[in-house]
Amino acid sequence: xxxxxxxxxxxxxxxxxxxxxxxxxxxxxxxxxxxxxxxxxxxxxxxxxxxxxxxxxxxxxxxxxxxxxxxxxxxxxxxxxxxxxxxxxxxxxxxxxxxxxxxxxxxxxxxxxxxxxxxxxxxxxxxxxxxxxxxxxxxxxxxxxxxxxxxxxxxxxxxxxxxxxxxxxxxxxxxxxxxxxxxxxxxxxxxxxxxxxxxxxxxxxxxxxxxxxxxxxxxxxxxxxxxxxxxxxxxxxxxxxxxxxxxxxxxxxxxxxxxxxxxxxxxxxxxxxxxxxxxxxxxxxxxxxxxxxxxxxxxxxxxxxxxxxxxxxxxxxxxxxxxxxxxxxxxxxxxxxxxxxxxxxxxxxxxxxxxxxxxxxxxxxxxxxxxxxxxxxxxxxxxxxxxx
Numbered sequence: 487x488x489x490x491x492x493x494x495x496x497x498x499x500x501x502x503x504x505x506x507x508x509x510x511x512x513x514x515x516x517x518x519x520x521x522x523x524x525x526x527x528x529x530x531x532x533x534x535x536x537x538x539x540x541x542x543x544x545x546x547x548x549x550x551x552x553x554x555x556x557x558x559x560x561x562x563x564x565x566x567x568x569x570x571x572x573x574x575x576x577x578x579x580x581x582x583x584x585x586x587x588x589x590x591x592x593x594x595x596x597x598x599x600x601x602x603x604x605x606x607x608x609x610x611x612x613x614x615x616x617x618x619x620x621x622x623x624x625x626x627x628x629x630x631x632x633x634x635x636x637x638x639x640x641x642x643x644x645x646x647x648x649x650x651x652x653x654x655x656x657x658x659x660x661x662x663x664x665x666x667x668x669x670x671x672x673x674x675x676x677x678x679x680x681x682x683x684x685x686x687x688x689x690x691x692x693x694x695x696x697x698x699x700x701x702x703x704x705x706x707x708x709x710x711x712x713x714x715x716x717x718x719x720x721x722x723x724x725x726x727x728x729x730x731x732x733x734x735x736x737x738x739x740x741x742x743x744x745x746x747x748x749x750x751x752x753x754x755x756x757x758x759x760x761x762x763x764x765x766x767x768x769x770x771x772x773x774x775x776x777x778x779x780x781x782x783x784x785x786x787x788x789x790x791x792x793x794x795x796x797x798x799x800x801x802x803x804x805x806x807x808x809x810x811x812x813x814x815x816x817x818x819x820x821x822x823x824x825x826x827x828x829x830x831x832x833x834x835x836x837x838x839x840x841x842x843x844x845x846x847x848x849x850x851x852x853x854x855x856x857x858x859x860x861x862x863x864x865x866x867x868x869x870x871x872x873x874x
Contacts, residue, residue, distance in 0.1 A: 530554065555822075564814055564827050565595065568634040572821035589650065590672045591616060592695075592726055594781050594807065595635040598655075599623045600642075603726040603781040609672055614665045614759035616654060618854050623662060624653035634825065635728075646671045651734040651759045676701050679708040681715050684866050690717035691862065694738070697730025697785040702737035709741065709768065718771045719869040721862070722789075724853075725803065729784025732812075736761045738785075741791045742774055742799065743767055746834065751812055753829030773872035777865045778846065783807035790844055791833035800872055802848040802865040810839025 520848035534550055552571040559569045590609020593600040594681060600622040605612040622642070624630065630638040642650055642715035648669050655662045679692040694705055722742075729735075732749075739748045743763040750760040776790050776799045787806050812829040830838045850864035 487735045527866035555683035565829045568825045570823040577726035587646045587671050589667045591781045610667045614667045621655045626651050644669050646703045677704045678706045688716045691721045693723040697734035701734050721775045723777045724782045725779040725787040726781040727786040732764050735788040738766045741788050749788045750832045751829050756829045775865050775869045776801050778803040780807050783809045787839045795833050795835040801846045802868050803846045804851050808841045
């Protein structure tokens with residue numbers, strides 16, 4: 487895996503050199519290509535030295551080096567690929583290891599920073615007045631605009647008892663506000679379930695919040711609990727679920743799909759790999775509806791697409807986020823990381839998840855300005871019509 491990353495990264499570096507110097511290194515013999523790369527290094531050193539000697543205020547060469555490396559990755563014009571510098575590595579590690587000491591909210595990437603999908607009741611964020619729909623623009627005085635969501639959330643997370651200053655903008659407000667929030671250990675239930683009665687029938691509503699390790703087992707137990715209680719239909723609520731592990735997406739899909747393809751992964755330098763359902767699904771006669779919104783991304787979209795394409799569920803809600811890309815994280819020799827998009831996900835129907843996301847078969851939108859959940863009743867009605 488490491489070799490693949492090194493080859494690809496070097497290829498990007500020489501391509502950038504070719505763009506700026508007007509050459510085409512990939513078409514040159516080895517000695518000429520080496521000379522071109524060496525010339526690029528010389529020009530870079532010349533620029534850095536000129537800046538250090540003449541810029542109107544002192545500069546940090548390490549920052550220039552980081553900016554140079556970030557520029558290579560930014561040239562890909564891919565919002566999910568990122569160079570993580572050594573100084574940013576600790577925040578990045580906290581984010582990818584699932585550290586749950588923070589302020590208690592789920593977010594999605596926005597061009598201005600992060601958009602709040604939910605501030606958990608009783609958690610520090612909610613206590614500080616942060617609500618669904620708010621935008622987080624700065625963390626501890628530093629803008630997070632354009633930053634990868636993984637790194638941005640990593641900066642918000644931290645040890646319980648410490649605090650973080652957030653610059654927050656609420657839609658409709660005249661200005662931003664600064665909020666200092668004390669971090670706590672956050673207990674977030676992976677799965678929540680309830681039994682509701684509608685038109686004389688018992689229906690289960692089961693919410694899955696993330697695809698962390700073991701989530702499928704918790705979800706399976708909750709579904710079996712609801713079926714034992716008399717539920718004869720299931721609404722799988724994936725709203726605001728930003729994804730997680732691919733393996734968990736396959737295992738969650740396998741709760742409902744007995745066999746066949748769940749998803750395949752294919753990239754320019756990656757052989758196709760197909761993930762199939764592992765059997766032992768619940769009774770196929772139990773109707774299922776998947777409830778989604780713009781915060782349903784990645785692994786959520788894999789599950790939604792798999793259940794839709796295999797005709798196992800009806801999709802209700804609004805368009806999903808639209809993230810059909812696979813990232814791999816490679817440690818670098820300088821202590822940083824390269825978080826690089828390497829492949830596409832393909833659903834059982836053969837299509838990938840485009841930027842517009844997955845379109846629901848039945849539209850339903852919740853109004854964030856009301857306490858009622860306007861989308862869930864529509865999902866329940868759709869479930870009634872799915873009776874087999």
